[in-house]
Amino acid sequence: MADLGVMALLLGMALSTYSVVGSVVGVKTGMPALVVSARRALYMTMITAFVASGALIAAFVQNEFAIKYVAEHSNSVMDRAFVWVAFYSGNEGSLLYIVLALSIMSALAIWFAPRRMERSMPWTIAVLAVVQLFYFFVLIFFASPFELLDVIPEEGRGINPLLTHPGMFSHPPMLMGGLIAITIPFAFASGALISGNYGDDWVDVARVSAILAWGVLGAGMLIGAWWAYTILGWGGYWGWDPIENVALMPWLVLTAFIHSIMVQKRRGMFRMWNVALLNIAFVLAQLGMFINRGGPVVSVHSFASSALGIIFLSFMLLSLLFAFGLFLWRMPQLKSDRAMESFMSREAAFLVNNFLFLAVMGVTLWGVVFPLFSDLARDVSVSVSAPYFDRANGPILLGIVLMMGVGPLLPWRKSSARSLRRWFAWPLVIAVIVIVVLVALGVKRPIAILSFGVVAFVAASIMEEWWRGTVARHRSGDKWARAWWRLVNGNRPRHGGYIVHLSILMLGLGIIGTNFYQQRTDGALALGESLVIDNYRIEYVDSDSSSRPDRIAQWAEMSIYRIDPADYATEISLARAQGSDSFRLKDSTRRPNDRLIDQIQPWHGFYPDFNMASVRSGIRSTIVEDLYVIPRDFLSDGRISIAVSINPLAWWLWASGPFFILGTMVALWPQPAVERRPVRTEKQIRALATGDL
């Protein structure tokens, strides 16, 4: 298998080299046949990537421990389903996965790209092939997954226990795939620039491929957060770890891009700006690859620091030079068709939103590099972690959410006072009502209340638009549900966007709830004892353990009771006096108003081969709040040490996922060809308007 894999990689490198040279020479010397063969070579690299990946997976399935990568990332007792995870669980394998993903996406993009892009296509292909060439080159010379061991071990080391979670089947491939997918819109934009075909032909293709990359990356981050919440056992879901940040940064820039590309599509503006955004996103994706592989900052995700750092750094700098060199060269031709008419227009709002996205990106980047600066400038190391990013980015993110409500309410070009009044009144009123109600209810934390108000404003603005649109269609004879559906179908990019906005609001609810109102406590319980926090009593009922070759697992059975604090008044005041929010009860007799509401089984596993523990928290999740029990340790005296948190609104974080994906798909769903034709006659306009097509 190793030989087959190596041969496939070599062939892949040769083919992508041919594809680069063939495209460039073919265009320069005017030989269409060469261009066509270069394009076919790029299709062929996909096949070589498939063969190489297949060889590695086959080696895993057959336990070929002669291959170093297989021996280090799997063993013979491991569940076969995890072969897919093992494939990309290490540095070399993940690079192979990346080249596989890139070659598939390149082939699809070239296949589906419209005919009219024929002029810029060879250049697009050349850019794609250069990136593939780089990864093949690294795989062959610096990080071969097919390296053989001198002494063949009896048994492999096994898979990293943290990775044995269903989320791992999708989170890493989606993140890596999403990051590398940014290459596709970048290549289309570059192709258009190099060929001088900078009309708006590339806009549709770049928009679709950018939304795809953005959706995959976003969903991948969300799944990663869910994985962290359920398995990493630290009670959080996003730690502002450097690797999380380098995935977030290009995502933010892509978010800016998919908004401002609509301005180019609809109004012919922001051409320069859109190209610049794609360039930044691509370079940031390369920065992510660099930091992930032997970069200069520590992270829980990074692969063992390898000599690869410098190679990836060089490639990133080359990308930077290429992207912005090209940009500067072609800048004069990227003028806007039309000018801005008013500050109170959607295009102006989009521009402000873009800069806010870039600001979050910039602040995050600053946080990532600040420790390096500190080291260099005054030889003192500092840490920049979650508390910094929460504070520095939180307000800007709130500003972005606010713009999410303002932008869509503004019309293109300019607003009349009448339309502003009409569209802003209700959302503002509702936001004020929400804030007043929260304050009246005695909810604390002014920032959080303000944030809830902003969320309410945006939600109301979306509902308002759907309501008015649906009512208008309902009056013209459609049933309610159908009226709404036709409204959404009438402009999918827009209404898909609204669905995504709703999902972001749900995410926002979860973030506000968990960040501002989380309650935490910890303690150790013997069998039969309980821990009381807030309205919950957690009783440690039973425990069990099992021993497997690779791990020692222990789990606890716990009952959760909803209590009436009045029953526990003495204990509560005693605990308060000691500054605690919780207390331990030795005697777990039920008090009058205790009500059993759930059973949880927090699980704790220890993996001697990795000297690593892995936990599954016990979670009781409701729409209002999660009760979250982390088993920190099973102590030798039979007690269990637990950390407990109450995470308000955490449910909404995960509920946002399906809406995010749904909205992205609605926005991407192609409009039927007939609707895309320009509307010219009065008759056609009427037909389109009444839906008579």
Next chain:
Amino acid sequence: MASRFPFIVIGPRALSVRPAAVLLASTMIAIFAVATGCIREDDLTLEQRAHQLYSQLMCPVCDAQTIDGSNAPVAQSMRLKVRELLDDGKTNSEIKEYFVLRSPEGEAILAAPEGGGFNLLAWIVPFFITFGGIGIALLTIRNLRRSNARSAEFAAAGSGSATDQNDLAKYLAQVDRDLGISPIPAAGKAGPGTPSPDEKADS
């Protein structure tokens, strides 16, 4: 009454640059001020402050993790120490100072850079990035509007092109309406008082 409210803020007729910019800037400043105003220590129980501190201290043996999330023995003993110091009546900053002085990592034990001097840069740069960004955006919009005014003059000077422009604008307005969300071809055809979404596509 309610529907008039936004106009007290935005201004009744003239939607000029200044109110919008002032509104935006003051909102952002208010958000920043509230956010940095932060939570007072007295309002919290010792346990809440303990957890706050756990998330502000790095675990020395882990990669990029605070002691809050770590199961490492050193993190556990640090948590105990934090609790002990709180029980002794120490303030949050005294406790952080304690760890900075005692641990071999020095300042790197803190999850976010603190204090004046060089570390202030960490906090100032985000302000510049944010307000600089918003400033550039507003300036860009203003410049784009100026060039718009110039090209309008130019168009008015050229014979015939003005009407062309006019036609084009009408056509574009029509297209905007139709590709927009509206089922109704033109605003004028909507019945009086009909809440039609194409209001927003109106220019």
